[in-house]
Amino acid sequence: MSVFSHPEFDLHEQVNFFHDEATGLKAIVAIHNSNRGPALGGCRMWNYANDEEALTDALRLSKGMTYKSALANLDLGGGKSVIIGNPRQHKTEALLAMMGRCLESLSGRYIAAEDSGTSVADLKIMGRHTQYVAGITERAGIDGKASNGDPSPATAYGTFIGLKAAVKQRLGRDDLQGLSVAIQGVGNVGYRLAEHLHLAGAVLYVTDIHQEQVDKAVQLLGATAVSAEDILALDVDVLAPCALGAILNDVSIPTIQASVIAGASNNQLAASRHDMMLKERGILYAPDFAINAGGIIDIFYDRVGHTPEKVLRHIETIGETLAEIFRRSDTTGLPTGMIANTLAEERFMGR
């Protein structure tokens, strides 16, 4: 099975395999679509069982980035790179430098950002050999404070905006005073979302595998700690998944009592059919790749001139995009995830 006949191949424009014997680099760079602009996406390092698995990931994730960036109205295409290897064992400065040179040779058609297995420090090493890495400049974050480029605050703010749009649609209210929200995962993004919600008067229920994060939310934000098993089925207004993927599945969906799902984690639906299953249960699902686009918006502005005002204004359009998705879902009877895909396609295919 080659690239063009791979089951995950979906009109990808370009797939590049790089190999360097001296440093042990084996990498795949996939560019799904560049109609809207250069393909920006994470550079992941992972100990894939084989090349096939790495290719599957690169093809699937690069396509996801096309949809995410188009839906966020960014002048970006979709791409992703994967380095095959164990980040703890095989990640050397020489390997990262070589990866930088490989990226440079692609003339900017793909721009790398940090991802699983790579850090901002790693991207900076690549950045000595290529101009095509993003999210490595020291500048003010969206809150105006110094930032090392971490997009988590932007992702959290976008999720907060999206959650409000969903609450307005499903519960008909503009304020969040007294609204109950269960947050699965209060890490980099989830905790910041909790802060926004707390300031807006919401009542929080939280869980996390790191107890100190839970303790902080309890002490500083008045949250109630909940076990990992109970969080999804809690009797709350909103469920905000901010940790794992595939948590909306055949087992969890029948138990969910919240009428809104609005959280930042990727790939929340275990399979595409769960999109419709949520709609049939009357649960309004804010598609993950629409609501969690704050990070990519933040990174985009690193390349075109970052000011907190511009970024905040752009992130706030996530609310408008979600409102459009919810309206169309109501009108057509189709589930929100499917509508989000169609809207994204409208936004990148015409270009």
Next chain:
Amino acid sequence: MSVFSHPEFDLHEQVNFFHDEATGLKAIVAIHNSNRGPALGGCRMWNYANDEEALTDALRLSKGMTYKSALANLDLGGGKSVIIGNPRQHKTEALLAMMGRCLESLSGRYIAAEDSGTSVADLKIMGRHTQYVAGITERAGIDGKASNGDPSPATAYGTFIGLKAAVKQRLGRDDLQGLSVAIQGVGNVGYRLAEHLHLAGAVLYVTDIHQEQVDKAVQLLGATAVSAEDILALDVDVLAPCALGAILNDVSIPTIQASVIAGASNNQLAASRHDMMLKERGILYAPDFAINAGGIIDIFYDRVGHTPEKVLRHIETIGETLAEIFRRSDTTGLPTGMIANTLAEERFMGR
């Protein structure tokens, strides 16, 4: 089966898959090794049965170019590109223009030349969108006459030089007066080789699928026409394959009476074992990729400043390289094809 685990993958540095829906372009660009310089090689268009076959071709042929250019002492690496499609049906100006843009995006790590299914005119269309095509400039040929960039005269001259080196080694003579040579194929390259041999006093036996080429050689060069069936087993001093590949095989080798094989066609050995089979029969084989490098030498100088003198001087080093191969083969008892591979590796791996 992916790229890194493909049976023909041999430490290739970079393999790129390009796809463009609008023009129907599906292409693979393989860069085997760039230690000596940018990877130059033909851009082939072929109606491959499937992508797998196209990838196999790209991987195999790009590696062959690394060996050929290194052995010819050129500052070039090895690459090859393949466009999947029927050149008569699918080759449009838009597709060629898109291919040009794809090549441009690779920053010059690969440089395309014409090949099966593509013409100089096609390369010129690509050349409107990229600086990374070779062999499309109008300039003086190696004979000082105007040339459209056709490398055949250079290939023929290099083969003539190589043939002389082989004759000196095996028959101990410097002049070719009265030497009998059977030429399989008197097309672009074979006919020009015949001209050189005729001027040097050799006696020629020729065959070709085009009768008019045979007639021309008979009338102008005093050649004797021979049937396609008889050419390989003729009782001559030298056999010069200038048409088909894989003609040195289990069937033909036992019937060959020539003591020297020196011709321009590619992939003359049906399998690598036939290299040793020739040596065991006392036949001196001038490895095809060593003797037919005149064309790539000619094209190389298109990019760095082409003068007939410089190119002729470089082509004449083919004789020295072959002499070195023959010496090592004598010393080690190893067949010439194997020695040529080793010598090529010495010339690109150290760089």
